[in-house]
Amino acid sequence: MxxxxxxxxxxxxxxxxxxxxxxxxxxxxxxxxxxxxxxxxPAAKKKTIVFFGNSLTAAYGLDDPSQGFVGLIQKKIDSLKLNYKVINAGVSGETTSGGNSRIDWLLKQPLDIFVLELGGNDGLRGIPVSETKKNLQAIIDKVHTKYPEAKLVLAGMQIPPNIGQKYASDFRAVYADLAEKNDLTLIPFLLEGVGGEAKLNLPDGIHPTAEGHKILAENVWVEIKDLL
The missing domain is CATH 1.20.5 (Single alpha-helices involved in coiled-coils or other helix-helix interfaces)
Structure with a gap:
């Protein structure tokens, strides 16, 4: 070689x-x-939960709105590291008619879960139950049409029988009827364990204290946790 x-x-x-x-x-x-x-x-985009309601959702009367049940749901979600962000779309004094008027604007932003909490002010004002039911159905229809894949939750409400036993009974039945008709997740009574309990409500006897909102948050969480 x-x-x-x-x-x-x-x-x-x-x-x-x-x-x-x-x-x-x-x-x-x-x-x-x-x-x-x-x-x-990018990190996975967070899904959106919208709470659409009145002063209960808006945490009326609390110095810190994050102490309301909606804020507590966000804290619960964060503690479990679930990929959801909560939007509080509560407006104090809102009726179902008012909610039906503003829902179109709200639906300009995407959402994955929609929690509808309206009707209490209708009951306190004695608005005909048929009107309340019609408005709630209209809101549900608009959400379904805009976001057919979104999951809807309906927060049930009750009013004192002193307004009239039949009216109170018919009012309470609206939520179960709508939930069954539209196949929605139902929170039977948002104020369960809080309504009528003086120590858990502000002096007006209507709006929960911070402690009351903790119970509301549990009432909501029990029903929505499986949707997340």
């Missing part, structure tokens, strides 16, 4: 070094691209 002349070694060494350097650069660049891609990949 012939020996390679020494001058050829002098030529081959730089070529081999150049090839090794080029390969290392390509590997580094590939690794860099992979790192950049990972860094640029």
């Amino acid at each position: 012939k020996r390679i002349p020494s001058f050829l070694y002098t030529l081959l060494i730089p070529i081999l070094l150049l090839a090794c350097n080029t390969e290392q650069k390509e590997q580094s660049a590939a690794a860099g691209d992979s790192t950049d891609t990972a860094a640029k990949t």
Whole structure:
């Protein structure tokens, strides 16, 4: 076997070094691209839960609205590291008619779960039950039409029988009827355990204290946790 002349070694060494350097650069660049891609990949977009209601949703009377049941639901979600953000769309004094008027504007933003909490003010004002039911159905229809894949939850409400036993009974039945008709998740009575309990309500006897809202949050959580 012939020996390679020494001058050829002098030529081959730089070529081999150049090839090794080029390969290392390509590997580094590939690794860099992979790192950049990972860094640029956004975290999974959070899904949205909208609570659409009146002063109960808006946490009326509390110094810190985050102490209301909607804020407490967000804290619960965060503690469990669930990928949801909560939007509080509560307006104090809102009736079902008012809610039906403003729902179109709200639906301009995407949502995944819609919690409907309206009707209490209708009952306190003695608005005909048929009118309340019609408005709630209209809101449900608009949400279904805009976001057919969204999950809907209806918060049931009751009113004191002193307004009239038949009226109170008919009013209470509206929520179960709508939930069954539209296949919604029903919170039987949002104020269960709080309504009528003086120590859990503000002096007006209508709006819950911070402690009362903790119970409301549990009433809601029991029904929506399986939807998340």
